[in-house]
Amino acid sequence: MAGLILARAGVDVVVLEKHADFLRDFRGDTVHPSTLNLLDQLGLGAEASAIEHSELSTLDAVIDGIRVRAVDFTSLPAPHRYITLMPQWDLLSMLVTEAQKQPSFRLMLEANAHSVIQENGRVVGVEATTPDGPLRVNAVLTVAADGRTSAVRDSLGLVPADYGVPIDVLWFRVPRPTKPMRDTLANIRGGSALVTIPRPGYFQCGLLIRKGTFPEFQRAGITAFRCKIGSIAPRLTDVTAAISNFTDVKLLSVQINRLHQWSVPGALCIGDAAHAMSPAFGVGINYAIQDAVALANTLVPALRKQGADAAAIDSVCAAVQRRRALPTALMQRMQRVAHRLINSATSRTVVHNPPRLRERFVIAVVLPRIRPILARIVGYGFRPERIASGVLKPRR
Incomplete structure (x- = not known):
């Protein structure tokens, strides 16, 4: 997503993907309303809808035979009052197909970035291995978006703080x-x-x-x-x-962790490389994409105004962390609470069958009042991102 938006803005981008394709199962496939809105903004809503998918307008749990509706997305503004479940490889392929329409975008498959290149204390690119041999890519900014086991992050010497998940x-x-x-x-x-x-x-x-x-x-x-x-x-x-x-x-x-420092001079971590999310609420893809949008919104104006000035690039990296660190920390706290609730539900009776008076009150009175709040937090996140006006070049 970052590569697509930056290429649309006319920025030269090289994306290194260590695998030969995107076909890996058992990975996140939950696309929330915030991401669907961004795809609409990019003019990709119809393409996304054409991918075989399922839609969930509610998130229900059945606890010892009692159905409880925890989240109801129908309270959100149209058109996306649901979450979409689609294979991640199809979503990635769609983004790549669109990005490759831009002359400034290049995707290199089977290019395993394993370490950064530093000169005078500053990251100036990465070294990778490919089927054709070693590869060096020089860059004004290196973005580590290579997941929770990020090799690029490790080579930067950045270590995330872990928040134990049982x-x-x-x-x-x-x-x-x-x-x-x-x-x-x-x-x-x-x-x-x-x-x-x-x-x-x-x-x-x-x-x-x-x-x-x-x-x-x-x-x-x-x-x-x-x-x-x-x-x-x-x-x-x-x-x-x-x-x-x-x-x-x-x-x-399952991991929940995040970096206290997302960047070093010339390099920035985003997505799971900066903050591994739990599967709770399925927000991992969406928070990673919001990081990408925040990066593009900040980097593109800086490049247009100040070019490849090192201080400006580092200021962009710091600004991305300032914008995304708090909503990330809040969602991770919410995930940890959810894990505690799940652990409680699996260690003792939470809802009796039939429900007792207090349980009926919570289901009938309390839950309906907090569902719209939960729908917005889960559906959009604590600080949803939109692509800033003027970032994207007009589509040809």
Whole structure:
């Protein structure tokens, strides 16, 4: 996204992607209203809608048989009163296709950036390995957007502060059952929690487990694993046979961390390289994209006014962190609260079946009043970004 916006603004951009393509499963695919609005602003709304996807206008949880509607996006302004679930590789391919229309954009696949180049205490580019041999890319600004295990960040000597999360997630997929099943984000039953994300033709599922306990599930065997899934979400019992063995199950080690310092002279970290987000509320893609927009909004005017002046570039990096650090910290705090609530829901009874008087009051009176607030925070984030007027060149 950063490369696309900067290229549209006429900035020369090289994007290094270490893989040969974007086809990696079990990664975030939740696109929130804030990102959908940005795609509209870029003139890509129709292209995004053409990608096979699912839409969720509410986020529901079934807790020991009681359905609770936690978030309702229909309270948001039109047109995007929902979150979209689409394969991340399709979203990335769409952005690349659009960016490659710009002469100042270049994507290099199978280019693994492993370290920065420094001269006189300043980052002036990166070194990478490619199938054709070593590659050196010189740059006025190096942007590390290479994820939570960022090699570029490591070479900068930046270490994120970790905010311990007591869970991991086991990701897998199952076909949709023959009998229709209502879209439900979270299923909590018998001390266990299962996320079921509807995608065309199947469910992307995530079983929340205590951190470090995946080997225990493997030792118990795949049959026991299938039975556990069926006990949490009984409607999935008939389709758990699709989980043939543990090669169909991917471990996601959940992290919440962030850098206290996002930049050094000549280089800036954004997205998961600056702040790894938990899967809670599915905001990782959207916060990364908002970082990219904040970078473009700040960098483009500086380049147009002051060119490649080193002090101006470093001022841009500091400004991006000032703008994005607080909303990131607030969302991560909210995620940590959500983890505590989930942990509480899996260790004791939160909602009785049938609900008791106090529980009925919360469901019927309290939740409806906070749903619009939750919809805005989850749907847009604490500081939604828009591409500033004048940043984009007119489309030809």
